[in-house]
Amino acid sequence: MASAGKPPLEDARRTTGSPKMKSRENAKDTLCRNVTIYGRCRYEDKGCAFNHDPSKLNANQSDSKKRFNVDSPSFTPSLLSGNGVSAPKKSTAISPKAASAAPFQPRTTSSSRSNTSTPTTRSEAVQDWAVADVQEFVPQGFEHVTPLQGNGNGGIAPTGAFDPFVTTPTPMTPGAVGPVSGNPYSHDPTGAMGGAFFANQTGFQQPIQYHLYAPIGPHSQNTLGYQRNVHDLFIPNDLREELQKKSAATLQTLPNTQLPAQVDYFHSLVPLDLSHQKNAATFGYPSWIYKAQSSKDGTFYALRRLEGYRLTNEKAIRSVQAWKRVCNASVVTIHDAFTSRSFQDSSLIFVTDYHPLSKTLADQHLNAGTRFPGRHTNAHVPEQILWGYMTQIANGLKAIHANGLAARVLEPSKVLLTAKTRVRINACAILDVVQFDTQRTVADLQRQDLVNFGQMIMTLGANSPTVIHNPTKAMEHFTRAYSPQLKNSVFWLLNGLQMDQERTIDTFITGISSQLMSTFDSALHLDDQLNSDLGRELENGRIVRLMSKLGLINERPEYEHDTRWSESGERYFLKLFRDYVFHSVDGQGDAVVDLGHILTCLNKLDAGTDEKIHLVSRDEQSSFIVSYKEVKKALESSFQALMKPARRMH
Numbered sequence: 171m172a173s174a175g176k177p178p179l180e181d182a183r184r185t186t187g188s189p190k191m192k193s194r195e196n197a198k199d200t201l202c203r204n205v206t207i208y209g210r211c212r213y214e215d216k217g218c219a220f221n222h223d224p225s226k227l228n229a230n231q232s233d234s235k236k237r238f239n240v241d242s243p244s245f246t247p248s249l250l251s252g253n254g255v256s257a258p259k260k261s262t263a264i265s266p267k268a269a270s271a272a273p274f275q276p277r278t279t280s281s282s283r284s285n286t287s288t289p290t291t292r293s294e295a296v297q298d299w300a301v302a303d304v305q306e307f308v309p310q311g312f313e314h315v316t317p318l319q320g321n322g323n324g325g326i327a328p329t330g331a332f333d334p335f336v337t338t339p340t341p342m343t344p345g346a347v348g349p350v351s352g353n354p355y356s357h358d359p360t361g362a363m364g365g366a367f368f369a370n371q372t373g374f375q376q377p378i379q380y381h382l383y384a385p386i387g388p389h390s391q392n393t394l395g396y397q398r399n400v401h402d403l404f405i406p407n408d409l410r411e412e413l414q415k416k417s418a419a420t421l422q423t424l425p426n427t428q429l430p431a432q433v434d435y436f437h438s439l440v441p442l443d444l445s446h447q448k449n450a451a452t453f454g455y456p457s458w459i460y461k462a463q464s465s466k467d468g469t470f471y472a473l474r475r476l477e478g479y480r481l482t483n484e485k486a487i488r489s490v491q492a493w494k495r496v497c498n499a500s501v502v503t504i505h506d507a508f509t510s511r512s513f514q515d516s517s518l519i520f521v522t523d524y525h526p527l528s529k530t531l532a533d534q535h536l537n538a539g540t541r542f543p544g545r546h547t548n549a550h551v552p553e554q555i556l557w558g559y560m561t562q563i564a565n566g567l568k569a570i571h572a573n574g575l576a577a578r579v580l581e582p583s584k585v586l587l588t589a590k591t592r593v594r595i596n597a598c599a600i601l602d603v604v605q606f607d608t609q610r611t612v613a614d615l616q617r618q619d620l621v622n623f624g625q626m627i628m629t630l631g632a633n634s635p636t637v638i639h640n641p642t643k644a645m646e647h648f649t650r651a652y653s654p655q656l657k658n659s660v661f662w663l664l665n666g667l668q669m670d671q672e673r674t675i676d677t678f679i680t681g682i683s684s685q686l687m688s689t690f691d692s693a694l695h696l697d698d699q700l701n702s703d704l705g706r707e708l709e710n711g712r713i714v715r716l717m718s719k720l721g722l723i724n725e726r727p728e729y730e731h732d733t734r735w736s737e738s739g740e741r742y743f744l745k746l747f748r749d750y751v752f753h754s755v756d757g758q759g760d761a762v763v764d765l766g767h768i769l770t771c772l773n774k775l776d777a778g779t780d781e782k783i784h785l786v787s788r789d790e791q792s793s794f795i796v797s798y799k800e801v802k803k804a805l806e807s808s809f810q811a812l813m814k815p816a817r818r819m820h
């Protein structure tokens with residue numbers, strides 16, 4: 171298809187970017203490409219400067235055979251893929267790599283600076299366009315022979331049978347991890363990451379089909395092919411939106427604020443409690459919550475400030491130490507506590523984990539908060555949701571009680587909803603400091619926790635914060651609305667103050683074990699789902715890496731004083747490949763906007779498969795048949811060329 175009806179020299183120039191024109195005399199020594207391809211040249215008598223008689227070339231043949239560059243007589247590929255293009259008759263095939271042959275890299279040692287390209291021996295030419303210096307990514311451990319020892323084409327020489335039951339050292343095994351590559355785009359040829367894992371898998375023979383997505387379950391069985399859409403390839407929309415909103419909330423700042431610029435080692439304060447009402451009901455002091463960034467570690471924390479608190483007993487604040495040991499998924503972790511005068515008063519500050527965009531259970535179910543006015547009607551809380559809250563809070567209380575502590579504050583406004591159904595006990599440790607001198611024993615306070623727990627569930631079930639004032643009515647409502655098992659569990663908690671050795675959180679947990687199992691099962695399902703989403707993101711991460719590399723190379727205006735760098739040599743394939751992937755048009759000339767095509771191509775490129783593709787220049791005058799493997803090598807070597815100055819600097 172190439173060069174039909176065009177003087178071959180022109181084609182050669184197009185094909186390769188910017189080869190130097192041969193002089194007319196030299197052209198006579200070159201067999202016309204049209205003769206090679208079509209058997210004759212239509213321009214033979216119309217001024218074509220090339221040789222049309224192969225017999226006349228014999229004298230120079232031995233020399234010309236050694237040359238293997240863009241001016242070589244044919245660039246017709248010898249091996250065609252099954253894409254319907256038939257192989258031409260006998261002709262010497264030139265690898266598309268020839269495009270980056272000698273003319274593009276003039277020897278500095280060449281005495282002549284003329285326009286003619288410096289003749290090179292075949293082996294030199296091979297070095298010119300071969301990209302052997304760039305190591306091809308092969309997961310380590312799949313191939314046990316170097317090309318010298320093996321079959322010469324990098325083939326796999328099995329040394330032993332694959333035994334899936336052979337235990338192998340984990341990537342964390344000392345010595346299993348190779349040197350960490352400083353290249354963020356690295357395919358990990360050093361084995362610093364994934365490669366190290368495979369490095370010890372002796373006898374593993376089957377290379378992974380890296381170009382295929384390997385969806386990890388759970389799978390939706392009833393989705394037909396045509397029902398799948400672009401969302402199936404990426405993180406689910408709702409999850410993405412939630413994560414993005416949370417990161418936006420985390421990074422939110424408040425310019426021109428009246429708040430102090432610095433509170434101890436925290437800065438960038440943003441108030442989280444937007445009610446502006448001083449409420450001293452829970453702790454005896456008005457409390458305020460701020461998001462703040464730590465200047466020690468750069469992470470974000472929630473600071474709870476108790477306004478006007480004066481520390482009279484040093485030991486009181488030290489009681490927070492015990493809370494640092496409570497590490498439980500159902501408790502908001504406490505990190506520190508200190509007094510501060512940054513707010514122009516004497517304040518007590520508690521530092522806890524920050525959970526962006528969380529609400530309290532009161533905000534969610536009791537319509538109590540002003541942060542979400544009108545958004546939540548006090549709808550009936552389904553039984554499964556209540557069980558979910560109960561099992562999680564029981565989990566938190568167990569950890570607190572096991573550490574010899576008591577939550578002390580357990581009410582809907584002090585339990586955080588940090589995700590759809592994820593709750594955490596908040597505001598712990600505060601009463602331990604402000605009511606340090608209390609006479610009540612820990613056992614007593616723990617029993618009180620159980621009662622508070624029962625009252626909170628009752629309040630949520632009744633959808634009313636005032637239920638506490640009419641317990642009989644609340645119990646009636648609860649009995650009507652929920653199953654006997656749930657009702658009995660809550661009633662058991664409400665009787666928690668009885669001086670009964672058995673009345674502990676552990677007994678309660680034993681009693682609700684069947685519900686624990688169902689919550690546990692839901693958690694495992696969620697875990698599976700998130701792992702599956704993570705697996706997909708892993709695939710997409712590979713593609714971003716490739717697109718970054720292509721973006722660095724394609725259309726680069728100049729590199730090492732060469733304005734044609736991105737257009738010449740193997741970079742020319744990368745340009746055509748970019749067109750093939752992103753700029754294809756259909757029969758009507760409309761853009762092919764097919765994400766599947768893009769992802770497939772890029773995954774195959776990442777895997778460097780042997781499959782061949784047909785790259786055509788925009789003017790349709792040049793075409794190449796190349797394998798993804800070759801394109802991958804071209805990408806790697808061009809990228810390595812770009813990395814050279816960076817390496818020199820280190």
Ligand SMILES: Nc1ncnc2c1ncn2[C@@H]1O[C@H](COP(=O)(O)OP(=O)(O)OP(=O)(O)O)[C@@H](O)[C@H]1O
Pocket residue numbers: 442443444445449452457458459472502522523524525526527528529530532533539541583584586596597
């Ligand atoms: N650790 C935290 N991370 C993120 N946000 C939090 C955190 N703790 C509390 N918040 C947010 O701050 C808001 C106020 O919390 P707070 O505990 O003061 O509840 P409240 O409803 O204002 O109760 P009160 O009236 O007793 O102050 C909550 O709605 C919650 O969204």
